[in-house]
Amino acid sequence: xxxxxxxxxxxxxxxxxxxxxxxxxxxxxxxxxxxxxxxxxxxxxxxxxxxxxxxxxxxxxxxxxxxxxxxxxxxxxxxxxxxxxxxxxxxxxxxxxxxxxxxxxxxxxxxxxxxxxxxxxxxxxxxxxxxxxxxxxxxxxxxxxxxxxxxxxxxxxxxxxxxxxxxxxxxxxxxxxxxxxxxxxx
Amino acid sequence: xxxxxxxxxxxxxxxxxxxxxxxxxxxxxxxxxxxxxxxxxxxxxxxxxxxxxxxxxxxxxxxxxxxxxxxxxxxxxxxxxxxxxxxxxxxxxxxxxxxxxxxxxxxxxxxxxxxxxxxxxxxxxxxxxxxxxxxxxxxxxxxxxxxxxxxxxxxxxxxxxxxxxxxxxxxxxxxxxxxxxxxxxxxxxxxxxxxxxxxxxxxxxxxxxxxxxxxxxxxxxxxxxxxxxxxxxxxxxxxxxxxxxxxxxxxxxxxxxxxxxxxxxxxxxxxxxxxxxxxxxxxxxxxxxxxxxxxxxxxxxxxxxxxxxxxxxxxxxxxxxxxxxxxxxxxxxxxxxxxxxxxxxxxxxxxxxxxxxxxxxxxxxxxxxxxxxxxxxxxxxxxxxxxxxxxxxxxxxxxxxxxxxxxxxxxxxxxxxxxxxxxxxxxxxxxxxxxxxxxxxxxxxxxxxxxxxxxxxxxxxxxxxxxxxxxxxxxxxxxxxxxxxxxxxxxxxxxxxxxxxxxxxxxxxxxxxxxxxxxxxxxxxxxxxxxxxxxxxxxxxxxxxxxxxxxxxxxxxxxxxxxxxxxxxxxxxxxxxxxxxxxxxxxxxxxxxxxxxxxxxxxxxxxxxxxxxxxxxxxxxxxxxxxxxxxxxxxxxxxxxxxxxxxx
Numbered sequence: 001x002x003x004x005x006x007x008x009x010x011x012x013x014x015x016x017x018x019x020x021x022x023x024x025x026x027x028x029x030x031x032x033x034x035x036x037x038x039x040x041x042x043x044x045x046x047x048x049x050x051x052x053x054x055x056x057x058x059x060x061x062x063x064x065x066x067x068x069x070x071x072x073x074x075x076x077x078x079x080x081x082x083x084x085x086x087x088x089x090x091x092x093x094x095x096x097x098x099x100x101x102x103x104x105x106x107x108x109x110x111x112x113x114x115x116x117x118x119x120x121x122x123x124x125x126x127x128x129x130x131x132x133x134x135x136x137x138x139x140x141x142x143x144x145x146x147x148x149x150x151x152x153x154x155x156x157x158x159x160x161x162x163x164x165x166x167x168x169x170x171x172x173x174x175x176x177x178x179x180x181x182x183x184x185x186x
Numbered sequence: 187x188x189x190x191x192x193x194x195x196x197x198x199x200x201x202x203x204x205x206x207x208x209x210x211x212x213x214x215x216x217x218x219x220x221x222x223x224x225x226x227x228x229x230x231x232x233x234x235x236x237x238x239x240x241x242x243x244x245x246x247x248x249x250x251x252x253x254x255x256x257x258x259x260x261x262x263x264x265x266x267x268x269x270x271x272x273x274x275x276x277x278x279x280x281x282x283x284x285x286x287x288x289x290x291x292x293x294x295x296x297x298x299x300x301x302x303x304x305x306x307x308x309x310x311x312x313x314x315x316x317x318x319x320x321x322x323x324x325x326x327x328x329x330x331x332x333x334x335x336x337x338x339x340x341x342x343x344x345x346x347x348x349x350x351x352x353x354x355x356x357x358x359x360x361x362x363x364x365x366x367x368x369x370x371x372x373x374x375x376x377x378x379x380x381x382x383x384x385x386x387x388x389x390x391x392x393x394x395x396x397x398x399x400x401x402x403x404x405x406x407x408x409x410x411x412x413x414x415x416x417x418x419x420x421x422x423x424x425x426x427x428x429x430x431x432x433x434x435x436x437x438x439x440x441x442x443x444x445x446x447x448x449x450x451x452x453x454x455x456x457x458x459x460x461x462x463x464x465x466x467x468x469x470x471x472x473x474x475x476x477x478x479x480x481x482x483x484x485x486x487x488x489x490x491x492x493x494x495x496x497x498x499x500x501x502x503x504x505x506x507x508x509x510x511x512x513x514x515x516x517x518x519x520x521x522x523x524x525x526x527x528x529x530x531x532x533x534x535x536x537x538x539x540x541x542x543x544x545x546x547x548x549x550x551x552x553x554x555x556x557x558x559x560x561x562x563x564x565x566x567x568x569x570x571x572x573x574x575x576x577x578x579x580x581x582x583x584x585x586x587x588x589x590x591x592x593x594x595x596x597x598x599x600x601x602x603x604x605x606x607x608x609x610x611x612x613x614x615x616x617x618x619x620x621x622x623x624x625x626x627x628x629x630x631x632x633x634x635x636x637x638x639x640x641x642x643x644x645x646x647x648x649x650x651x652x653x654x655x656x657x658x659x660x661x662x663x664x665x666x667x668x669x670x671x672x673x674x675x676x677x678x679x680x681x682x683x684x685x686x687x688x689x690x691x692x693x694x695x696x697x698x699x700x701x702x703x704x705x706x707x708x709x710x711x712x713x714x715x716x717x718x719x720x721x722x723x724x725x726x727x728x729x730x731x732x733x734x735x736x737x738x739x740x741x742x743x744x745x746x747x748x749x750x751x752x753x754x755x756x757x758x759x760x761x762x763x764x765x766x767x768x769x770x771x772x773x774x775x776x777x778x779x780x781x782x783x784x785x786x787x788x789x790x791x792x793x794x795x796x797x798x799x800x801x802x803x804x805x806x807x808x809x810x811x812x813x814x815x816x817x818x819x820x821x822x823x824x825x826x827x828x829x830x831x832x833x834x
Binding site: 020023024026027028030031033034035037038039041042043044045046047048051084086087088089090 | 228231232235236238239240242243250253254256257258261262263264265267268271275411412413415416419420422423425426430558561562563564565
């Protein structure tokens, strides 16, 4: 048998002819088509998240006014709402948290998320300010940046508040993009 | 640019590699019969690409597997296409594997020095089959769940290690989260990794030994590129076209395109349509021939022996007649597989129970899609939506609990007419049996295929007994009540014809008094019926009830009046201690009906006069949820998707 010869034999040198070029071109085109169809079908699905929008923000009942300390220090409350997560629709699930405090006859609401990189900021009662445990951003009681060395580009995100039926605190809960000086809804 | 390539080549030697890859010699010129290996490589690549994208959206757990696949299939852009390609390419691979194996055996490409490469191919075949088996479970739908359960139970009959093996594969004693995580790890990790290694080895050895040329060579040798590549590409295109056709085929029949997704797996929901995917049907059929205690032969021993022969084909081929034996074995094997597959399909086609099971499976699959779309899926998973759906559960509960006496549109709720069997006693004639059972002799003849109308002692006869209680389709609707208060129907089979109420006061009242009503009285009766039906607040009559509100008020007053005589026996908004018949306050409403099913012998309903109906709630035959589902279904109260106006 000439099996061994076959493995040793060198390929015939390709001769450039019109027929040969046609073959090469069609082989390349067909090869590209069969490869691209599954790839594209996958990419369409991969890009699906770009079609999805964040849930519209709405006013949610967060706390009772009576629950807020009279001295104006803030208190943390969970924000509970119905939530859609891909295929799941869950009624009344925690979707975030806010600090609420009395401020001159009004109620101020701050999103607990640090506008620097999105960590959960702590309230420090001793210094009456907020501190981010990740990169040491510090914020005043009002939510403003309290020190020039703070890495956060803006103060804590204030949320719209409404008082309903005298004592219910409703907050328009929203998250904003971190890392920017401007407050843009996420 | 050229210098960049030269720089790269100097460091990688890619030019030589590329040259070797592309200019592999094809002795005797390119041929169509050499395309199978390339199509398999192609399908494998397709599975890797589509599989990884599917992976990005798939979530393996009992409460999320079906749900995430549903989301891919019905919510994500292009998901149906992606999943369709993955699903049908998997099927195409099994066909191509057979073709490739046939070509290898026919051309003798397993002979020296290619034995090892044949074995690589042999193991690749097994690995691809394992991919099919593991992939079938991942959507966690009823079909995959029950079929795979059968497969893993078969595994458990392996001598000595069976039950441990099964436990390891399904991740515990029961199917659950770890069954999915394990199957998924196998399907997307272990098996593909092994396949990659073996494919590389397979192609390396193929290149090392060269192509097994088909003798006689018809043309001069040529290079792999572009002659053979072109033929390979055309073949791959044909495979892709076939796959796309299979994805779009349901469109031709007015269904949604793409791979099937059944109802979510539910261990408490029977599934008689469980079948393995078509390429494993032969094994399924084969097992039917092994009576209890001998399954191990059909499931393990004989398949292992056959695989053993396939494995030893390179050695068998060394004998003088070995090649012919191998070919004979292969053709016999494929013929056997083909025959068994055909027998399995033919058996299912003949089996009406299977057809009913398939229909019911399709109904559930369609229904869960509607529910998931409308309500979203709760964290407890999609199966809980179906469990709480009157449209799905109502007919099943009715068939199991009510259909021995009641009917629903003449059948048992699931489309079957309840049937009993009886054994013919010696000397009994068909006429006697028909009379004794109160059924029509002609029906017996048709039902039992008795062409001459004769029966022998000991013969088993099917009989459709008369319903002992009313037909509840449309219960409490105006139409249903009109039939009840109709002298021609009240003692017929749809109402009290075969119950003890046939001799009761209501029947007498309707047959004597109502039968002689004047035109004016009949008008009043219509109003009473409308008012009584209005008590039920049926969804189907909401519009009619609103339209005729004054008529209902009038009817209500009439119902309560002495004139219509209803309150002689029934209570209606006024508690009557002497009432002997069911309270008509809120008649047919959910609350009324739930109470009735819970305890028909309660004084609010039939009290001591209750005919044979069981106290489904009071005796704990059904739980509150089941009774509620039954009541909702009987009242026609379930979620219905808004109908999309038909396209012109």
